[in-house]
Amino acid sequence: MAVTNGLDDHQDSAQNGSHVVESKERSAKEIEVLKLMRARSMDVKKASKMFAQHQKWRREYFPLGHAQEDEIKDEIAANKFFIQGHDRTGRPLSFWYGARHFGGGNLEQYKIAGGITYCLDKLISSLPPGQEKFVIIADLKGVGYKNLDVRGWLGAYDFVQAYYPERLGRVYILHPPMIFWASWKLVVPFLDPVIKKKIVFVDNAKIEETLLADIAKEELPTACGGLKEMVPFELAHPPNWPQFKAAAVAT
Numbered sequence: 001m002a003v004t005n006g007l008d009d010h011q012d013s014a015q016n017g018s019h020v021v022e023s024k025e026r027s028a029k030e031i032e033v034l035k036l037m038r039a040r041s042m043d044v045k046k047a048s049k050m051f052a053q054h055q056k057w058r059r060e061y062f063p064l065g066h067a068q069e070d071e072i073k074d075e076i077a078a079n080k081f082f083i084q085g086h087d088r089t090g091r092p093l094s095f096w097y098g099a100r101h102f103g104g105g106n107l108e109q110y111k112i113a114g115g116i117t118y119c120l121d122k123l124i125s126s127l128p129p130g131q132e133k134f135v136i137i138a139d140l141k142g143v144g145y146k147n148l149d150v151r152g153w154l155g156a157y158d159f160v161q162a163y164y165p166e167r168l169g170r171v172y173i174l175h176p177p178m179i180f181w182a183s184w185k186l187v188v189p190f191l192d193p194v195i196k197k198k199i200v201f202v203d204n205a206k207i208e209e210t211l212l213a214d215i216a217k218e219e220l221p222t223a224c225g226g227l228k229e230m231v232p233f234e235l236a237h238p239p240n241w242p243q244f245k246a247a248a249v250a251t
Contacts, residue, residue: 075115
């Protein structure tokens with residue numbers, strides 16, 4: 001029987017552990033690059049440019065890795081973003097209140113999009129192994145002219161396409177009012193056909209029925225007739241969010 005001292009075992013274990021961490025980090029980067037490749041029809045040059053732009057944007061606007069709570073106080077106070085539950089395929093869910101959004105932002109604000117970035121980053125941190133996409137349920141009940149923000153919608157679309165490619169699984173839109181459709185007609189020509197297929201306008205009379213086909217009642221937010229308690233996005237605790245992940249490792 002081979003005999004080794006505890007220090008050697010510990011060192012071997014530490015080295016193996018570091019290799020695992022490096023492997024996971026490398027795999028995560030490879031996954032990101034693959035998504036960028038798919039988003040650019042497997043064009044290496046375009047994907048490389050997109051990756052460089054993404055890294056520059058992240059370093060410039062979010063040097064700590066993601067938006068900080070004190071940078072998005074207005075978004076938090078608006079109480080319009082919630083994160084809770086997963087659909088039947090494991091995709092994390094976010095619920096958005098459209099009537100709590102007000103337009104008028106400038107292009108620089110849309111480029112930074114701290115509140116959206118914070119929400120999407122937390123959704124990605126909620127992804128279970130093997131899953132890459134998330135789901136958004138947007139409730140437009142009560143939306144009026146002050147909430148219709150065509151420039152904001154296009155800015156958000158460009159933003160998600162550029163910095164979160166291949167992440168959007170499905171968008172369910174609830175209670176779209178009549179005034180919404182005129183603005184939608186201005187937006188829809190700019191949308192990629194693949195994205196358009198992911199947007200589902202849900203019949204008011206079939207909201208619970210439609211959502212339950214893809215989301216278990218225990219995972220469906222209470223605002224949609226489900227049992228899952230609504231969690232404001234700043235209070236969501238996804239396991240892979242940097243602070244929570246670091247705390248788990250420390251313990």
